[in-house]
Amino acid sequence: MTGDAIHPAWLPDEAWQAVGSRRVLVRADGPLARTVMQEATRATDHHGGSVGDDGRFDLVLALTDTVGLPDTAASVLAELDYRSGRGTLGTEGFALARRGGVTVVLADGTAGLLYGLFHVVRLGEAAFGAALPLDVHHPVTARRMLNHWDNIDTHPVMGQVERGYSGGSIFWRDGGLTPDLDRIRAYARLLASVGVNAITVNNVNVHATEAHLLTDRLGDVAALADVLRPYHVRVHLSVGFNSPTALGGLPTADPLDPDVRAWWAETTRQVYAAIPDFGGYVVKADSEGQPGPFGYGRTHAEGANTLAAALEPFGGVVHWRAFVYDHRQDWRDRSTDRARAAHDHFAALDGHFAGNVILQVKHGPIDFQTREPVSPVIAAMPSTHLAVELQVTQEYTGQQRHVCYLGPMWSEVLAFTPWGATRPTVAEVASGVAHGDERAAPGRRPSGQGGLVAVSNVGDDPFWTGHPLAQANLYAFGRLAWNPLLDPATLLDEWIDLTFTPAATADPGLLRRTLHEVMDGSWQVYESYTAPLGVGFMVRPGSHYGPDVDGYEYTPWGTYHFADRDGIGVDRTRATGTGYTGQYPKPWSDVYESLASCPDELLLFFHHVPYTHVLHSGKTVVQHIYDTHFAGAERVALMRSNWARLGDAGLVAPDVDARVRERLDEQMRCAQEWRDQINTYFYRKSGILDAHGRRIH
Ligand code: BDP
Known part of the structure; x- marks a missing residue:
């Protein structure tokens, strides 16, 4: 795909018109502040505004600990102090207000300023019009991650990107790191603009070549981390559970073996020596042929905790996938049911995982189908940090040849209430604030681990996502991970406004109207x-x-x-079927069990x-x-x-x-x-x- 012009996706220079034509002041230091400065400069260079400190500003972006803020910004800070106190915005939050003709973004940390700048870009002219009251923005989930199922080599069956429908990998080319790091930088920028802050750069099915990213190919991962860091995106790696044998030459990968534990500890120490802000490991174990703790008679908690112990001194986490099932079932044996598998394997392990293990659970019990109920694992692990996994790549929803806007599906999943009462929602469980915390609410800063993860749909295609309209899915994922309450139709508007610059026309609403007609209900159409x-x-x-x-x-x-x-x-009922309905707490166990109450759209899943x-x-x-x-x-x-x-x-x-x-x-x-x-x-x-x-x- 190289040689083709790369489409700017939703951040063409035109999208920066409002910011770029203004006088911008940035008051912060550090690498992310430099990114903010560069972005503002690029925009103002393009649109005729200015960046600097000549005493007259339209937009001020400043840290809350800045001494000597301009008057308007100081008055916004005073109000923030009065309301909640500086230091309450967290590492990623920001506050925004417009008064006296000046738009002010305040943050406790530079990541918040970066997110605040992108928010102003989204608002466009609305950020520079009438006064705006002080408004505080926090991500609801702390970890907002994309998993790339990318291989370095091209796999004979799966291609270079497993379930990828957008060309080859943007990270890997010709058996090594891509030379096109500008493309990665542009990608990091897109991710930051929607709030994604973590990424894996290799497939969960770890093949022989990719396994070496953990050791002798670590330099490539460090190089990627260097490109992603200026946009506040941390690198994680998918690792094989058998790494101690495959890479370390040990006779076993038994997680309780002292040599195995020492190998993970030392290997991880070296990873952090190369990448101090490394995020952690993602592991697919005992699933579809991947090795895992079962091979050594150990539980998945024992397996996960060994890796967690190695990461713990450095603040890293293990995303341990709950996608574990036997793919060699006997179809005549109705007592086995793939939908049951994750709950059967994991529910009893609740409370046994280390604090830096995040159990990564697919949103449905089977595998990213067009319509599935919400996974019962999400309600079964109150003492475990959970991340909910979505699939932005459209494996089962048209493979980026069909229009299928998935925002409405994800929004439904995130708003689902696993215990029936009005809360907590799936989003609140994933944000780590749900359990036993009455005050859990979107907008509150997350108190724990957990998060939202999605399988990316991006490749080296000039449109990034194969189908140009599939960019909206990537956009919506990031925004919903930031705030699950956002309305998918509104997100589509945001994406449309940032992406398309319609030529002057007699009917200016045509573009927006048509895109809504084509995309709004496209998931249901596909279904x-x-x-x-x-x-x-x-x-x-x-x-x-x-x-x-x-x-x-x-x-x-x-x-x-x-x-x-x-x-x-x-038939997945308790009465006559596989008993799967019994994996849900009430009321859902009863709702799904009964033909009378089972929702139509899930009828054949349960009956x-x-x-x-x-x-x-x-x-x-x-x-x-x-x-x-x-x-x-x-x-x-x-x-x-x-x-x-x-x-x-x-x-x-x-x-x-x-x-x-x-x-x-x-x-x-x-x-x-x-x-x-x-x-x-x-x-x-x-x-x-x-x-x-x-x-x-
Ligand atoms: C399935 C895909 C397979 C993945 C697997 C997974 O068909 O390619 O490896 O999920 O999530 O949907 O591990």
């Missing part, structure tokens, strides 16, 4: 033409793209729909029902399948014609327009393929005709 009612999978084995209803049905992976001539769905079962919507299951599949494909046709209006009006850059059109053509083709295969399959299984007489066979 409507793919696997129905929460049943999941039905995708082509291996690639996970396109329909294959029975592709996984008789395989050991444990992802079944159990469709036969009479009905469909997985096996006849095709004639009547949903809450009043339709039968099979008629719902037909209707949603016809409607879904029609919606895609509409999305395509709506987009064409934009392109025809010249409102988006020609290269973006061309890429989006090409993807929408493929989405149309694929949606029709899904519609036809699913409808025909269920017609043939059930023998029930479509009530509206449409062609289904």
Whole structure:
């Protein structure tokens, strides 16, 4: 992909117009303050403003311990002192106010100033208009992390980026570190602008070459850390549990073996010698062929704690993934249920993990399907730090060929209340403030570990994310990790305003309106033409793209729909099924157990029902399948014609327009393929005709 012009994503110079045309004063020192200064200078150089201290300012960015602030900033600081006291903003928070024609951003630390500057960019002219009352901003979650499933080498089956749909890796090229560090710097800037502060640079499936990043290739990781640091992004590494044997030449990786513990301690010491602000390790163990503590008769707590002990002296953390299941199940054995696996493995270990272990839990119990219930593990580990893992890369949601704006899905997950009462929410559990803390609330500074993690969708593609509109997912993830209460539609507006600069037109609202039409409900549209009612999978084995209803049905992976001539769905009830519903606390265990209360969209995830079962919507299951599949494909046709209006009006850059059109053509083709295969399959299984007489066979 090199040689193509890199699209600026949501921070083109035009997005800096409001800041760049102003007089900016920065009062802070240190590396991050230098970044703030550079950003302000770049913007003002471009738009004709100025950065400096000539006594006249429109925008002041200052640390709260600055002596001799200009009058307006001093009055804002006085109000902040009165309200909460300086020192309460934390390392990343900031306060913003506008009075007397001056916009003031105050922070206790330079990271807060950086985030404050990006906030002003987001506000645009609104930051320089009418007075704004003092407003304090904190991230709700302390760790806002992206995992890159990138390999240095190109894997024969998975390619260079596992489940990557945006070209090759932006970190690794030709068997080593990319020479294009400017691209990494631009990426760090995008991440900082949405508040992401941590990243892993290699795949959770740690192959032989990538394993060496921990030891003899550490210099490459240090080089990446140097590029990311000016934007307050810390580097973490995915490491193999068998590193002591694979890299250290030890006879065992048993986590309780003293030599193994010493190896981790010494290796980690060397990591910190090279990268003093290294974040920690991410571990996928005993899962899909990765080695783990089970191989040594140890628990996952024993495994995680050994790595945690090595990191602890340096303030590092272990993100230990709860994605542990047996991918060699017997499909005839209904007592096994992949959905149960994480809870079965981890719930009993609550309270056994070291303080710097963060259990990283996929948001659903299976694997990033279009629709899953929230994982019961999130409610089962009150004495464990948890991070919730989302998938920005669209493995099961159209692989960046289909438009699928995931903000609404994540927002639903984050707002879910695992105990039924109005709080705490999943977001509050992930922020580490939920348990036993009545005062837990978004906006409060997190008191503990934990966080939000997502699998990145970025590669070396000129549009960063393959589908240009998939940038919005990266944007929304960062913003929701900062504040899970943000409205996904509003986030889309933010992204639109920062990304597109519409040419003057008779209809200035057209761009925004069209993008909303195309993107707002695109997750539900995708859901409507793919696997129905929460049943999941039905995708082509291996690639996970396109329909294959029975592709996984008789395989050991444990992802079944159990469709036969009479009905469909997985019975996960306590009464007659796998007992999975019992992993939830009340009220959800009862809500999901009962056919009467189980939400329609999750019906087939929890129950096996006849095709004639009547949903809450009043339709039968099979008629719902037909209707949603016809409607879904029609919606895609509409999305395509709506987009064409934009392109025809010249409102988006020609290269973006061309890429989006090409993807929408493929989405149309694929949606029709899904519609036809699913409808025909269920017609043939059930023998029930479509009530509206449409062609289904
Ligand atoms: C699945 C992917 C697989 C990943 C795995 C994981 O298909 O490539 O390795 O998740 O999260 O969704 O470890």
